[in-house]
Structure formats: structure tokens, C-alpha cells
Amino acid sequence: MTNHSSEPSCCLFCERATTVIPVAEQGTCIAFPDKYPVTEGHLLIIPKRHAPDYFSLTAEEKKDADALLHRLKDDILQKDPSVTGFNIGINNGYDAGQTVFHCHIHLIPRRKGDCENPRGGVRGVIPGKRGY
Template sequence: MPAPTDDSADCIFCKIIASASPVAEHGACFAFHDKYPVTDGHLLIVPKRHAPDYFSLTADEKKDADYLLHQLREAIQQEDPSVTGFNIGINNGFDAGQTVFHCHIHLIPRRKGDCENPRGGVRGVIPGKRGY
């Protein structure tokens, strides 16, 4: 596992921002498809500026990311009526599972029946803690 870095020259997301067409963008943020999606339509929202985690975002970056989350949720649900919910997730720090140290927000569309029991949602990041 690579060590966290503040070097944007080696950052895969900085390279994607510089070379790819976004699914959407607004102000200081850019959205693209996750390379390893957990469901169809799984997107990442990232700041255009290299920022290592959510806590290093500016107020404007947070506002622009929130705008994209709402815009993309609407677009996904209009395009795919089978989407009945979403998980929104951010991993901050190595011990929380962050592997790319450029802030990224996961927007994960969910569909009825996509897992046996969705109760607890993101609580499932710790084994045995999802059900309560």
C-alpha cells in the first residue's frame, strides 16, 4: 500500500482531472465514474485542487461537492428508476480505508434487493456492527 502523499504530481485523481472528461463538474469539483464500482452508477466527486481528505476542503469546495451530490442523485434517478436509495461515503485516513489521498466522495446508487439486508448501511465498514 503506498504511503499517503501530498504530491499532486503522483496523484491518480489529479491525473484524471487533468485528462478526462467529467461526468459532471461544478465550480471547484469534478465527478467521474469509480474505476472499481460497487454498483452500476457509482461515482466519485473530487475537488479539482489536490486536497488529501475531506477535512482539508475549503467551504467553497464542500459547497460545490454538495451541489454535485444533489445534481447527480437527480440525474441517476431520472435515468434509472430502479435506484431507490444512495450511500454517500468518505474515507479519511489510512486507518479508515483511504487508499487514494486526494479527497473523494463516493455516491453509490442502491436498488431494492441489491443485498440481503441493507439495515445499518455504512455501519458495515466495521465487521459485525451493521446490524443493531
């Protein structure tokens, strides 16, 4: 059962925020590996506080998440020279594909040749709309 509300009861990421050892931490936010990674090194950045989506983050949480994204990007590039790009993604709301209703930002390392034609990137969330 998925919790579509803004209540933290049974929130998978609220639980994770208190039980997982984060890969990195920045003030109000932590990062940890995605349980179902799209590519090697796929990370999630979440606020420690329960916030159902990106639009419910405070200014401080947005600032900390952004700083963490930059730091993790630099770490990944330093450790893995095969990474040549990144997708950064946030699903907001059930109809946008959000399945865990605690804000989480995907940082997905990309490598040359990891898909046939990467043109359009995140536009691919709607079939047939990636190419333009």
C-alpha cells in the same frame, strides 16, 4: 506504491482531474465513474485542487461537492427508476480505508434487493457492526 502524504506528486486523481472527461462539473469539483464500481452508476466527486482528505477542503469546495451530489442524485433517479436509495461515503485516512490520498466522495446508487439486508448501511465498514 500509495502516496499517503498531502503532496500531489504522482496523485492518481490529480492526473484524472486533467485527463478524464467528467460526467459533471460544479465550480471547483468534478465527477467521474468509479474505476471499481460497487453498483452500476457508482460515481466519485473530487475537488480539482489536490486536497488529501475531506477535512482539507475549502468551504467553496464543500459547497460545490454538495451541489454536485444533489445534481447527480437527481440525474441518476431520472435516468434509472430502479434506484431507490444512495450511500454517500468518504474514507479519511489510511486506517479508515482511504487508498487514494486525494479527497473523493463516493455516490453509490442502491436498488431494492441489491443485498440481503441493507440495515445499518455504512456501519458495515467494521465487520459485525452493521446490525443493531
